């Protein structure tokens with residue numbers, strides 16, 4: 001305490017601890033050793049309780065870090081050995097026994113099991129895991145692997161034994177990054193916290209002035225100097241804004257810790273507070289409200305073009321693209337053809353938000369939405385093909401027009417389905433008080449409208465380029481604030497312009513984890529109402545704490561002036577500080593909303 005007080009003095013600012021120290025030393029100097037000692041005892045007792053309670057919140061975060069085992073069983077050169085996780089290298093094969101905690105991030109190469117991922121993603125249902133078809137290919141791009149192949153350090157294996165190939169060093173795995181980000185979050189200051197800092201800056205000097213003045217009370221009322229001094233000291237204690245100072249940080253810390261346990265990473269008090277306040281939430285469509293796993297539903301060829309030709313060209317080009325539409329086309333197209341197309345195009349150039357261009361068998365190929373072809377040189381879309389596109393779009397299809405050289409080969413229709421949890425999530429958010437739910441999509445307006453209608457979104461904006469999404473967010477932001485939910489990859493600019501950027505499925509994506517203010521670790525929308533609810537509850541508790549602690553000062557100061565003793569004044573003062581922290585700890589027990 002003394003150190004803290006001196007430290008603050010050195011940086012030239014009065015702090016609460018300093019006030020208390022003045023009171024204690026003052027009492028002792030005047031020969032009232034007993035009072036001085038009582039003051040110090042009560043004071044440190046209060047602080048000990050407060051530290052203990054705050055420790056509960058920080059402990060919740062610390063517990064997260066201890067989820068990962070410290071050793072792993074590694075297969076190297078035909079033998080197995082137990083090594084420290086810090087000695088694991090990318091590419092190592094780790095053996096995971098049944099019911100053991102997984103020691104590293106990686107993908108499954110042997111065995112099947114179901115893994116409880118709740119510690120990382122908050123998903124209550126275990127996720128089935130199976131080996132990747134080709135380990136060599138998987139290791140080249142592990143971040144694009146499906147959930148049934150990937151595993152995370154800190155999750156708990158089910159009843160099957162697994163062998164996994166390590167993709168991340170222990171210091172760099174998802175768990176380590178989450179722990180680090182939560183730790184950083186603790187140090188970020190929320191707006192309300194800044195407010196209380198501000199109050200302290202003016203408030204403390206005013207209190208000191210009042211206390212100095214009260215020393216001269218014996219000049220006005222008839223009493224000995226020592227009586228005036230005691231009163232001044234009691235007022236000093238009564239006026240110390242300890243509870244006020246701890247009101248917000250204690251709640252923020254508990255809120256962040258609770259969220260982390262529920263698979264929601266909140267990067268600081270700022271995002272935690274704003275999420276509970278925003279009147280509107282905007283969602284990206286593909287991969288956020290929909291599964292992001294579309295199916296090829298229609299193949300319409302232009303006159304005199306064979307379906308094989310259309311599909312072969314489209315597959316050769318799209319196998320180079322990593323857009324979800326592209327992988328769907330490659331997968332379903334080959335199935336429809338009944339053969340694997342191994343021919344690959346060259347020189348892929350993507351036209352953001354519109355489509356792709358590439359060279360294939362001596363021709364320049366363009367694939368994309370209607371507007372692509374009014375922007376690149378070449379003949380316009382013939383009327384009968386345009387009619388077919390319109391028909392598909394009215395039917396809720398995403399369309400991909402294919403042109404080879406000067407010839408239009410046809411149009412492909414794809415359909416994505418809304419996530420199962422989407423409709424319920426939207427309803428849940430509405431019940432929590434979010435007034436407006438919007439959708440931003442690069443897809444055509446008909447598809448956007450169809451999805452919005454199905455899941456209960458208020459308004460859908462389609463045909464948006466990434467920069468249009470940013471503009472839309474800016475506009476919403478200036479009319480009351482908006483949170484943006486996306487995958488954090490191509491929505492990063494829009495997310496950055498929102499009051500709060502929320503990324504989904506962040507456990508699998510470093511980029512998303514980095515870009516978001518709030519990250520839903522699981523690829524599951526239903527954790528969003530939990531985050532919003534928790535955030536609102538945090539704001540409520542902060543408000544209660546602020547009122548209570550200010551109320552206590554407003555009561556105690558006059559009471560002390562009118563003669564309340566030092567003992568009760570200190571007890572009430574420290575009691576209120578502890579009460580504030582305990583109130584904040586209630587957040588640790590905030591229930592997860594089950595969908």
Ligand SMILES: Nc1ncnc2c1ncn2[C@@H]1O[C@H](COP(=O)(O)OP(=O)(O)OP(=O)(O)O)[C@@H](O)[C@H]1O
Pocket residue numbers: 284285286287318321323325326352353354355356367368369398399400440441442443444464465466490
């Ligand atoms: N590789 C591609 N092949 C064909 N068309 C593409 C490709 N990439 C994008 N497009 C076209 O551009 C449109 C917009 O793509 P963009 O990536 O901006 O949005 P999205 O992520 O698919 O949708 P949302 O904005 O709803 O998440 C797509 O709907 C599609 O018509």
Ligand SMILES: [Zn+2]
Pocket residue numbers: 016046240242243573574577
């Ligand atoms: Zn205090």
